[in-house]
Amino acid sequence: EVQLVESGGGLVQPGGSLRLSCAASGFTFSSYAMTWVRQAPEKGLEWVSAISGSGGNTYYADSVKGRFTISRDNSKNTVYLQMNSLRAEDAAVYYCGSGGSGTYYNWGQGTLVTVSS
Amino acid sequence: DIVMTQTPLSSPVTLGQPASISCRSSQSLVHSDGNTYLSWLQQRPGQPLRLLIYKISNRFSGVPDRFSGSGAGTDFTLKISRVEAEDVGVYYCMQATQFPRTFGQGTKVEIK
Numbered sequence: 001e002v003q004l005v006e007s008g009g010g011l012v013q014p015g016g017s018l019r020l021s022c023a024a025s026g027f028t029f030s031s032y033a034m035t036w037v038r039q040a041p042e043k044g045l046e047w048v049s050a051i052s053g054s055g056g057n058t059y060y061a062d063s064v065k066g067r068f069t070i071s072r073d074n075s076k077n078t079v080y081l082q083m084n085s086l087r088a089e090d091a092a093v094y095y096c097g098s099g100g101s102g103t104y105y106n107w108g109q110g111t112l113v114t115v116s117s
Numbered sequence: 118d119i120v121m122t123q124t125p126l127s128s129p130v131t132l133g134q135p136a137s138i139s140c141r142s143s144q145s146l147v148h149s150d151g152n153t154y155l156s157w158l159q160q161r162p163g164q165p166l167r168l169l170i171y172k173i174s175n176r177f178s179g180v181p182d183r184f185s186g187s188g189a190g191t192d193f194t195l196k197i198s199r200v201e202a203e204d205v206g207v208y209y210c211m212q213a214t215q216f217p218r219t220f221g222q223g224t225k226v227e228i229k
Contacts, residue, residue: 035218037166045158045166045209047218059216095166102154102213105177107166 002026002106004096009111012086020081020111022096030054030074033100036081038092039110046092049081053100064090083113091115119143119212123221129229136197138224140210145190147214154213157186157195160223161206169208170195202228 008020022034035050049070050059058070069082079096093112097104120143130136138157146153157170168177170186173193183198197204205228210221 037218037220044223045160045211045220047211047220050216050218061217097166102148102152103156103168103171104211104213105168105171107158107168109165 002098004098004106004108006094006096006108006111009094009113011114011116013117014087014115016086016115017082017084018086018113020083020094020096020113022079022081022108024077024079024098027098027106029077029098031100032098033104034070034072034079035097035099035104036070036079036094037097038090038094038113040089040092043092048094051079086113086115088115118217119146119215119219121210121212121219121221123208123210123224125224126222127225127227129227130197130200131229132202133199136200136204136226138195138208138210138226140188140193140195140221142191142193142212146212147190153189155186155188155193156211156213157184158209158211159204159206160209161203164206197226200226200228 003025005023036048051070055072067085072079093110095110097107099105122141124139159167169180174186185196187194207223207225209223
């Protein structure tokens, strides 16, 4: 059974940093691209970032480019999202998803990020 | 960026009746490899996101056959043939033909 479990969310002050993790199991992790999407309270889904199976290709939404960094450790079956210079508008539930070839098949339960002083 | 526009944004449906959601993209979703990377996702209260349909019309593993997808180019549709209580939630179309990936605004399906 495929499982994706996000962690690392919490309360952070504006300008602060957080690192989100997504631990994967139940599939050959290194063969699949991974993505992060977020959902602000009472809002729709917003794509944030993606990384190829090897980690060699990364992609970002303009809203986070230069502040967020996606990475993966295939030996630990884990993908990360390093979030720096956090703003109020980054507050959201962050979901990781796994997939490839233009489809994200499985998703985690999400981790909540709150940005407030 | 490709803009995804869903209609309606809210769909009250009687149990056992059909429901239909439209998704239109601002440009063709046909990839250079010939595939069209249009997916439909379901978000039920308290549940993780769930892939229902990928590449326009392919049902994902475990998805009931009352869900079907159709369309081409820039116009796509998700249909639920007979709505059940467990189908209540928000449905999103998503394009993965190009970066940045983009979602529709979401359509809330609720029971009348």
